[in-house]
Amino acid sequence: MYSRWKSETRRSYGVRSRDRERGELRRRRRPLRRGLRSARPSGPEEKRRPEGFKETVEAFRSAFPDVEMTLHEVLADGGYVAFRATEIGTHEGEFMGIEPTGRRVEMEGTVIHRLEDGKVAETWAQFDVLGLLRQLGAIELPR
Template sequence: MAANTEILARFIEECWNARSRTICDELLDANYEHYMPGVEQPTVGPAAYQQMVDTFVAGFPDVRFEVVEAFGEGSNVCLVWIARATHEGVFNGIPPTMRPVAIKGVAVARIENGRITRITSMFDNAGFAAQLSAPAEKPAEAWSRTARAASQ
């Protein structure tokens, strides 16, 4: 069985970079929970997470994640990443700016029996907003709307 750090890195690569439509069902637990800044409730389940990915990709179609570092012990894994993209589409009400963005973040995950049960993502929403020249709360509100819609 692959090490848990390899499972999480594979998930990021296939979901976000390769745009696999099956990886969420393959690697996310049926009761998967995703937490992130600015979002009150977690995104729950593989389908809801895929919808969140689709919404982000619609606004940033060239998004690519680079895994900078991955480490962990047992079922707990931490992954440091950088996402780079160009804001080419509407992202939850924010019209395209055609500006490049680079978002640095950390994903802390729990992986049990080869399936990801939870990820808590932390990244700089204010820095993300500044790169789009949008008010600082706008991306957080957009993520929150995306996560709420995905969980319904």
């Protein structure tokens, strides 16, 4: 079962080549449980439910329409699937109040999904948003 989830995760997060040729960034829908919880302590409660999770993903894709995610490792065990990934894309739409810069950016992160009845029931994601904001020129770190 774990190897099936590892394979499904790789397929779900990949961009289909025919869609890329058409300039479309459509991804396969991951099966989400109705009561999905996205465990993001910094986000508002309404963004932790399935609809909020989907809105967050769509907002990111709107700001970075050519985003590509590369999975580096995918691990599955005991009802969990985890992966480390890098997303690369061009800032072409408003993001967190930042007007498009046209900059090509790269962001790394890790994601853990808890599975229940063959669907994602809970997810934890940590991405380097601070690094992303630096690349967009929105913040400067002190020296």
